[in-house]
Amino acid sequence: MRRLQKQAGFTLIELVVVIVILGILAVTAAPKFVDLTGDANAATLQGAKAAVETATTGVHAKSLIAGNHTALKATNPTVTVAGATIEIGSGWQNATLDNFNDLLDIEFGANEQFSSAVNGTSFFIYITGDTAPTEAAPGNCRVQYTESVDPNVKPTIDIDITGCS
Template sequence: MKRQGGFTLIELVVVIVILGILAVTAAPKFMNLQNDARKASLEGLKGSIQGAAGIVYGKAAIKGIESTAADTDVKVGDITTNYGYPTANTAGIVNAVSGLETDSQDWVGATTTDKADYVVTFKSLVKAAAPTAADITATKCYVEYKQATSVSAAATTKVVADGNSCK
């Protein structure tokens, strides 16, 4: 009689155990996809804000108003500026970035109490109905736009995404 080839029960169990160990070690890497996707979205928003601020500054330079402070109500189109860059509010950076206010299902933003920063995050991360800048920064997953403070201090944009805070 010919002996049939195949796997024994022990060999199958060992293979299943090895696959289980691999799955347990690899699963957390794949579970972090939402966090990575949100961080990438924030980086994209940062780029949009920087691009819009650069365009506004270029238009302000053409008009010769890039060295004028916001207290004189300087505008480039419908965008208020401070030293040529959009101000950190709805009349400034929100008007400059196309879609920031119209995509209200995705983004929520607010000006900080000192009126020099504008912060934006995902609407789903903030629990308050009318979130303040403090509510947004408490998520530790946001984009922060700082308006220009002088002729030599340009506007800056940064992403704050600490650890797994963007889940």
């Protein structure tokens, strides 16, 4: 008389089916748990900071060539960059929306990823939907350009990527 042996484990097909199901779950569920928005915003702001630094260097070079790098902001000196008239003071661009809209190839606004604001002598780039930064309360996740009043001192260009989401 032949005895039936008791099965002691899973078949290869059962194991493959379980692995496939786990793979499908991982592919569909992982993106919900891994949010890279903050990292993307921080990286974009670092690129924006580099664009502001490059524009600042270019404007200062144009001002040196034009010989108006010592002219104070109150005298309304300008330089022309890529066909746009840029208002300067002490050889550096003034913190105005028009200046930065002309200098940067970045779209700002309610339907864009980032917005811009001017407060006092500072220009800000920040995440659309956040509270607009000010010199007194610059906030997090922003780039800040602050004018210089000395032709020998470069404007301050700061970035804070803490709190980017």
